[in-house]
Amino acid sequence: MADVERDQWARFKGRLRTNVGEDFYTSWFARMDLERIHDDCVHMTVPxxxxxxWIQAHYADRVLTCWQSEAPSVKRVEITVRTAMRCAAPVKDAKAPQDERRADSNQSRPAPELRNTATAPVSASHEALGGSPLDPRLTFATFVMGRSNTLAHAAARQVAEGRRGDSVMFNPLYIHAGVGLGKTHLLQAxxxxxxxxxxxKVLYLTAEKFMYGFVAALKSQTALAFKEALRGIDVLVIDDLQFxxxxxxxxxxxxxxxxLIDAGRQVVIAADRPPSDLESLDDRxxxxxAGxxxxxxxxxxxxxxxxxxxSRVSAAKAHHATFDVPMPVLEYLAKTITHNGxxxxxxxxRLLAHSKLNATAVTLEMAEREVRDLVRPIEPKRVKIEDIQRVVARQYNVSRSDLLSSRRTANVVRPRQVAMYLAKTLTLRSLPEIGRRFGGRDHxxxxxxxxxxxxxxxxxLTLSDEVELLKRQLQE
Known part of the structure; x- marks a missing residue:
């Protein structure tokens, strides 16, 4: 690297640091290296x-302006991602303090050899902002619609097809369902x-990844940049919020x-229960x-x-043309495997593996043998107190908050007593636990x-019929 380029690089870094501020420079530009200046283009690398x-989307103009202030002949800036094997050695700033030169030296080592623990949280927070992994199979094209998921699919589709600047109709969009019913498929689609x-810019994060990135940003003192980056997303998608x-x-x-909501950006969230049942979350x-x-x-x-x-058989046939599952086998599977997708x-x-490895056709007898552990015995549905409160409130035209309140009017007392009775007869909860879940009442x-x-x-008889109806609704 020529001395002229080395001097220009040092002055550029100083100018950029002044332009964007120390916090943003440390968060986004400290690991940017100069590769070369060729003709009218500056080539730089990031890890x-x-x-x-992020730099191209939010700081491209500032980076180019700072370069042109040092080298007027520069017309464009090109940024590439360096790998561990081709990590270019950064140009040293002759006027930089000794500590800064030592930090630059550490950054020049290949990634597997890095031992500087101060950079690990920065990498972790940046990694989180890169999003959680996506499964290429989970798209709208492969999502199978039915009566139970039509509304969720329509709402998700509308969000996906929106454009920047469009008014947001449903915000946040909150989808909840049990395990294996298609929440993650819709969010990834x-x-x-x-x-x-x-x-x-659509960012998909699991709740775990969000926590991981935020904690890492706090440790590396880049929380401000992490927050600003999140709030610059057009559509933020959070999965498994219950965690x-x-x-x-x-x-x-x-x-x-x-x-995000106040700025008109879209938020999509999935969890295994409705917002009111996420007791670990803050009321706000x-x-x-719920809004x-x-x-x-x-x-x-x-x-x-x-x-x-x-649908799954068709997808398997794309890779294994001879694979086929007779309709009686499919009907047997649909009838007996009822838990989740x-x-x-x-x-x-399993049928594909057995058919290909043993070179045998799929038969009903073989299917019964291979999937017998997936055929779960029909057990009474596990009823939750939250389900009881919701169903009873709907039946008697009161709100769930009424059941939990201290109101003593007749139209609230009777539904509350019925809900408590059902909680005792349909769940294994103790009397003190039931009382706590009904507004902190005594056992x-x-x-x-x-x-x-x-x-x-x-x-x-009327009340008896009502209670039996409620039990059937809860146990279906």
């Missing part, structure tokens, strides 16, 4: 794809479709959620989540399970309610 895309539009833990992390998530977060569109994806009906199986996919994978209050409803049911 990650995210840094490259939104991300794939949204990122096909170069005008928008979000820690007061500081939840607080930051709440601030990020508010900032639950309230903001958007909350959509439940129900269990997979037999018709939908059959369509999912057909992942079990259905696992069944097809004697719950016992009184249970005995009251037991006595009334034996002589009031």
């Amino acid at each position: 990650t794809k995210f840094l490259k895309s 939104v991300t794939w479709a949204g990122n096909s539009n170069p005008e928008r 979000l833990q820690g007061k500081s992390t939840q607080s930051e998530f709440c601030h990020t959620l508010n900032a 977060v639950r309230s903001r989540l 958007g569109l909350v959509v439940e994806m129900g269990s997979l009906g037999e018709e939908l399970r059959l369509e999912i199986l057909k 992942r079990d259905l996919e696992g069944a097809i994978n 004697t209050t719950v016992l009184h309610a249970v005995r009251k409803i037991e006595a009334l049911v034996s002589k009031d």
Whole structure:
């Protein structure tokens, strides 16, 4: 590297540091190296794809302006991602303090040899902002629709097809469902479709990845840059929100959620339960989540399970042309494997492996043998107290908050007593636990309610029918 270029690089770094500020320079530009200056183009390198895309999207003009101030002949700047094997040695700043030169020296080593622990959290936070891994199979084209997921699919599709500057109709979009019913498929489909539009930046993060990135940013003192980067996203997609833990992390998530929604940016969230049941989350977060569109994806009906199986067989045929599953086998699988979509996919994978490895055709007898552990015995549904409160509130036209309140009016007392009775008879919760879940009541209050409803049911046929109806709804 020529002395002239070395001097220009040193002056450029100083000018850029002054232009963007010390915090932003440390977060986004400290690991940027000069590779060469050729003709009218400056070639620089960064260690990650995210840094490259972020700098190009948000600081390209400033970087070029700072270079032109030092070298007027420069017309463009090119940034590439360096690998561990071709990590160019950075140009030393002759006027930089000794500590800074030592840090630059550390950065010039290949990535596997890095031992500077101060850079690890920075890498972790940048990695989080790169998003969680996406499965190329999880797109709208491979999503099978049925009665239980039509609304969730329509809402997700509308989000994915939106454009920057469009008014946001449902914000946040909150999708909840049990395990294996398609939440992650829809969220990743939104991300794939949204990122096909170069005008928008869609970021998919699991709650765990969000926590990981935020904690890493705090440790590396780049939390401000991490927050600003998140709030620059057009569509933020968060999966498995029920795993979000820690007061500081939840607080930051709440601030990020508010900032994005207030700025007209879209937020899409998935969890295994509705916002009101996420007891580990702060009330402010639950309230903001409930203020958007909350959509439940129900269990997979037999018709939908059959369509999912057909879809998975078609996908397998793309790689194994001779693989075939007779319709009676598909119908048997759809009828007997009822838990979730992942079990259905696992069944097809087993049949494929058995067919290919043993060079035998798929038969009903073989299918019964291979998937017998996936055929789960029909057990009584595990009822949650939150489900009881929701169903009872809907039946008696009161709100769940009414059931938990101290109101003593007749139109609230009777539904509350019925809900407590059902909680005692349909769950294994103790009386004190039930009382706590009904607004912090004493166990004697719950016992009184249970005995009251037991006595009334034996002589009031109307109430008896109502209670039986509620039990059927909860156990379906």
